[in-house]
Amino acid sequence: xxxxxxxxxNLHSYYGHxxxxxxxxxxxxxxxxxxxxxxxxxxxxxxxxxISGVLRPKRGTVTLKGQNITGxxxxxxxxxxxxxVPEGRRIFPQLxxxxxxxxxxxxxxxxxxxxxxxxxxxxxxPRLRERINQLGGTLSGGEQQMLAIGRALMTRPEVLLLxxxxxxxxxxxxxxxxxIIQKINKEQGTTILLVEQNALMALEIATRGYVLQTGEIVMxxxxxxxxxxxxxxxxxxxxx
Amino acid sequence: xxxxxxxxxxxxxxxANTLELVQQSWIYRFLLFPIGQMLIFIxxxxxxxxxxxxxxxxxxxxxxxxxxxxxxxxxxxxxxxxSGVSIGFVxxxxxxxYTLVYGVLQFINFAHSELFMVGSATGFVVMKALEDNGVLxxxxxxxxxxxxxxxxxxVSGILAMLMERIAYRPLRxxxxxxxxxxxxxxxxxxxxxVRAGFAITRNEFNLTYPVRSLEMFATPVRVAIGETTVNVRxxxxxxxxxxxxxxxxxxxxVNGTKLGRGIxxxxxxxxxSGLLGVNVNLMISLTFLxxxxxxxxxxxxxxxxxxTITPYVGFLPGLKAFTAAVLGGIGNITGALLGGxxxxxxxxxxxxxxxxxxxxxxRYTDILTFSVLILILIFRPTGILGKRVDEKV
Ligand SMILES: Nc1ncnc2c1ncn2[C@@H]1O[C@H](COP(=O)(O)OP(=O)(O)OP(=O)(O)O)[C@@H](O)[C@H]1O
Ligand SMILES: [Mg+2]
Numbered sequence: 010x011x012x013x014x015x016x017x018x019n020l021h022s023y024y025g026h027x028x029x030x031x032x033x034x035x036x037x038x039x040x041x042x043x044x045x046x047x048x049x050x051x052x053x054x055x056x057x058x059x060i061s062g063v064l065r066p067k068r069g070t071v072t073l074k075g076q077n078i079t080g081x082x083x084x085x086x087x088x089x090x091x092x093x094v095p096e097g098r099r100i101f102p103q104l105x106x107x108x109x110x111x112x113x114x115x116x117x118x119x120x121x122x123x124x125x126x127x128x129x130x131x132x133x134x135p136r137l138r139e140r141i142n143q144l145g146g147t148l149s150g151g152e153q154q155m156l157a158i159g160r161a162l163m164t165r166p167e168v169l170l171l172x173x174x175x176x177x178x179x180x181x182x183x184x185x186x187x188x189i190i191q192k193i194n195k196e197q198g199t200t201i202l203l204v205e206q207n208a209l210m211a212l213e214i215a216t217r218g219y220v221l222q223t224g225e226i227v228m229x230x231x232x233x234x235x236x237x238x239x240x241x242x243x244x245x246x247x248x249x
Numbered sequence: 250x251x252x253x254x255x256x257x258x259x260x261x262x263x264x265a266n267t268l269e270l271v272q273q274s275w276i277y278r279f280l281l282f283p284i285g286q287m288l289i290f291i292x293x294x295x296x297x298x299x300x301x302x303x304x305x306x307x308x309x310x311x312x313x314x315x316x317x318x319x320x321x322x323x324x325x326x327x328x329x330x331x332s333g334v335s336i337g338f339v340x341x342x343x344x345x346x347y348t349l350v351y352g353v354l355q356f357i358n359f360a361h362s363e364l365f366m367v368g369s370a371t372g373f374v375v376m377k378a379l380e381d382n383g384v385l386x387x388x389x390x391x392x393x394x395x396x397x398x399x400x401x402x403x404v405s406g407i408l409a410m411l412m413e414r415i416a417y418r419p420l421r422x423x424x425x426x427x428x429x430x431x432x433x434x435x436x437x438x439x440x441x442x443v444r445a446g447f448a449i450t451r452n453e454f455n456l457t458y459p460v461r462s463l464e465m466f467a468t469p470v471r472v473a474i475g476e477t478t479v480n481v482r483x484x485x486x487x488x489x490x491x492x493x494x495x496x497x498x499x500x501x502x503v504n505g506t507k508l509g510r511g512i513x514x515x516x517x518x519x520x521x522s523g524l525l526g527v528n529v530n531l532m533i534s535l536t537f538l539x540x541x542x543x544x545x546x547x548x549x550x551x552x553x554x555x556x557t558i559t560p561y562v563g564f565l566p567g568l569k570a571f572t573a574a575v576l577g578g579i580g581n582i583t584g585a586l587l588g589g590x591x592x593x594x595x596x597x598x599x600x601x602x603x604x605x606x607x608x609x610x611x612r613y614t615d616i617l618t619f620s621v622l623i624l625i626l627i628f629r630p631t632g633i634l635g636k637r638v639d640e641k642v
Binding site: 063083084088092095099104113115164 | 514524
């Protein structure tokens with residue numbers, strides 16, 4: 010039990026009258042990559058939003074390292090070591106690359122540490138270093154994704170929530186992003202909860218996976234098992 | 250999976266040349282550039298209007314044959330420019346409040362003109378208190394202005410924060426019309442509250458700053474340009490200096506500090522800012538504080554300049570400043586500054602020229618000012634620098 014970093018239990022979330030999550034329970038252990046897969050509208054993003062505090066659940070609890078964080082505001086959750094890279098990158102378009110990274114380090118007060126972290130990000134994404142004074146909005150989609158991940162790493166989060174990091178990227182970049190997700194997980198020991206449309210690749214790098222369908226978890230198992238599961242292969246890996 | 254080489258090439262940052270180094274330096278970014286920008290704009294606007302003024306003078310000689318309009322304009326030009334620039338800075342400082350709040354909340358705080366009024370009233374109360382205690386003439390005038398400024402800024406700034414906390418925050422997410430009507434309600438409330446307050450304590454609400462009792466402000470500074478001497482009002486100079494200093498500080502806060510970066514981030518994407526650890530509500534509060542403080546400062550400077558104010562003093566400057574913000578492209582800070590200067594200068598020139606046409610007279614200044622603005626907005630609906638607004642989404 011003690012190695013469970015993030016514990017989500019029986020979560021119910023609504024958008025107005027839309028019942029988007031109908032009792033979701035997810036556990037993420039320290040150092041794991043756990044993936045949430047499912048069709049469009051299944052509630053994957055909603056799950057992440059509820060964990061990070063953007064959305065308040067009607068019922069259920071979110072526990073971080075034994076502390077109940079249900080209903081906390083996003084900045085309070087962030088201060089506890091959770092970084093959420095939402096769907097669609099959400100780079101600040103009118104801030105430069107450098108300023109975007111600085112925003113990622115909002116909770117870091119040590120200036121030297123911020124510089125070191127920036128260097129780490131530039132080592133992961135050398136492309137960003139050349140663009141430090143460019144406005145975020147003028148970056149290409151792939152560069153924005155790199156910046157979004159880099160920005161989330163500025164605080165050295167304990168838990169990283171990634172929402173479709175491969176969306177809209179060229180295959181070569183998708184591979185790079187997945188490599189880097191693994192690298193962050195291995196080298197920095199970051200626990201990762203990964204939402205992906207690209208279920209095959211997600212399951213390949215994940216320890217465990219959860220399958221969501223219309224707001225409910227219909228399957229949950231080791232990633233290797235899910236990869237071999239008939240229903241998963243049919244529904245999410247595009248096999249007939 | 251293998252890391253691909255194509256995306257990792259060119260890892261070295263490009264070397265900056267001397268020009269870029271200068272541009273990145275502190276002095277350039279926070280002193281030379283903003284002040285230079287103001288100067289260039291003021292110079293451009295006044296040159297353009299001077300040409301127009303002479304053209305009018307030549308095309309439509311004044312009805313009174315004893316007056317040669319061209320000579321009159323020659324004499325008045327420096328005065329028109331200085332009063333235009335000073336009142337323009339007042340409008341700019343108010344317009345900043347509209348634009349800052351619009352930037353973070355996409356909401357026009359129509360009660361902002363009352364923050365200006367409250368600042369103006371605070372300035373009066375402080376100056377009167379200094380006079381009543383007999384220290385008005387002993388204090389160093391610069392120190393006194395500074396003290397009045399700080400008081401007006403504090404009162405208006407805190408009032409703006411309270412306004413947001415009590416009235417606007419609970420309405421977030423409501424249809425846009427709801428906070429708008431609330432703002433108008435707050436506006437009426439503040440006007441009546443201040444009026445009642447002075448009516449009870451002083452038995453009148455015409456508030457006359459004891460400016461005249463100070464030598465420094467009683468006599469204008471005489472500046473000789475060629476053969477003509479020009480009278481420049483000390484209060485105009487005071488407004489210009491205070492405004493430039495405050496605008497430089499604001500530019501530094503917004504573009505050079507962590508707080509400013511947080512405010513800009515919240516303006517661009519509230520949810521994302523929150524996810525990165527920014528306390529969004531705190532940033533919104535601070536935005537109101539800054540906007541309110543600028544409004545209050547403008548009110549106090551305006552009060553010193555006109556001498557007598559009433560609780561209704563916020564309406565017209567507020568309306569003009571709002572127009573200035575729209576003219577500059579609402580949400581855009583530089584736009585608010587330039588929009589305010591434009592209105593101030595246009596107004597001063599109209600005032601200067603219209604006196605000589607009895608059929609029109611200075612009464613028409615406001616109508617014509619607003620007409621000019623409507624014309625500009627027809628051709629540039631998003632304002633002078635309004636491109637930013639549609640880029641924001
Ligand atoms: N802001 C919103 N307002 C109303 N309904 C919403 C909102 N956001 C999501 N929903 C609804 O909630 C359900 C779950 O949405 P969610 O974004 O979590 O899906 P998802 O699994 O992330 O899908 P995708 O793979 O397409 O991103 C959907 O039915 C969606 O229509
Ligand atoms: Mg989604």
